[in-house]
Amino acid sequence: MKLNVTAYRDHPKYRGFTMIELLVVIAIIAVLAGIVVNVSRGAQLTAKRKKTITQIKAMEEGLEGYKNEYGNYPRPPGGSKNALDQAKMLYQAVSGDGGSAIDNAPDPAMSDGEQGSEGEIFMDSAFAGSKKSSFVHPDYYLMDPWRMPYNYMRGDEDSSTFNKTTFDIWSYCQDFKEQADEDVWISNWQ
Numbered sequence: 001m002k003l004n005v006t007a008y009r010d011h012p013k014y015r016g017f018t019m020i021e022l023l024v025v026i027a028i029i030a031v032l033a034g035i036v037v038n039v040s041r042g043a044q045l046t047a048k049r050k051k052t053i054t055q056i057k058a059m060e061e062g063l064e065g066y067k068n069e070y071g072n073y074p075r076p077p078g079g080s081k082n083a084l085d086q087a088k089m090l091y092q093a094v095s096g097d098g099g100s101a102i103d104n105a106p107d108p109a110m111s112d113g114e115q116g117s118e119g120e121i122f123m124d125s126a127f128a129g130s131k132k133s134s135f136v137h138p139d140y141y142l143m144d145p146w147r148m149p150y151n152y153m154r155g156d157e158d159s160s161t162f163n164k165t166t167f168d169i170w171s172y173c174q175d176f177k178e179q180a181d182e183d184v185w186i187s188n189w190q
Contacts, residue, residue, distance in 0.1 A: 048145040052171050052186045055135060059142070059150070059169055060188055062094035062123030069120055073154050073167050074102045087141035087149030090169075094123035097140065111140035144171040144186075162189035 067073050074093040076085040088101040092111060096119035099105030109118045137143045142150050153168045155161040161168045170187035 049173065049186060051145045052173065055142075055144070056150075056169050056171070056186065056188050058123055059090060059094060063090075063167060065120075065122035066093050069122075070106065074105075075154050075157065076101060077103045079103070079154075079157055081153070083149040083151050084141060086152040087137075087143065088139075090142045090150060090152055091136060091140050092119075094121075094142075095136075096121040113140065144173070146171070146174060148172065148174070162187075 063073055074089055076089040085101065092098045092101050096116035097114060098109045098111040098118045099107045100110045107118045115121055135142060144150055151170050153161050155164045155166050155168065168187060168189055170185050173184050173186055
């Protein structure tokens with residue numbers, strides 16, 4: 001008995017894909033995956049920017065409460081311009097946890113992670129009753145969604161501020177220290 005190999009290969013039940021067909025399908029899947037990744041990155045960036053705007057507004061309200069209680073906006077010891085010193089001072093001013101990072105603080109204790117343990121809470125909503133907030137670094141300072149410290153400057157202490165009678169708060173919106181393109185920053189003066 002003679003086996004007809006050609007007829008067997010051409011039979012629809014046993015026909016497979018060619019290498020070219022497989023490569024075309026893989027290329028289409030790769031292009032679609034690239035599109036999905038780019039769209040999700042854009043959505044993540046938009047979400048981080050919106051979260052930053054919300055956090056800055058919450059800090060503004062907290063700092064207004066601080067001013068109403070103590071007569072002026074807080075400042076880091078010696079008016080430090082270091083972002084980490086400013087972020088630690090912001091945390092202590094709005095959470096009531098310590099005051100050692102605030103110049104002339106009414107109660108200059110170190111942060112212990114207990115909100116309101118050393119002063120009045122001015123921004124409880126940002127912490128949502130949890131020490132594990134994404135807004136608060138484990139070393140007790142306020143950080144933006146890129147996990148960098150927020151920048152703060154009192155308006156009456158520096159001529160380069162935009163809000164001369166209050167304060168400036170901003171985020172560079174990147175995961176490195178400074179970005180020269182101010183159009184990308186998120187701030188309370190824009």
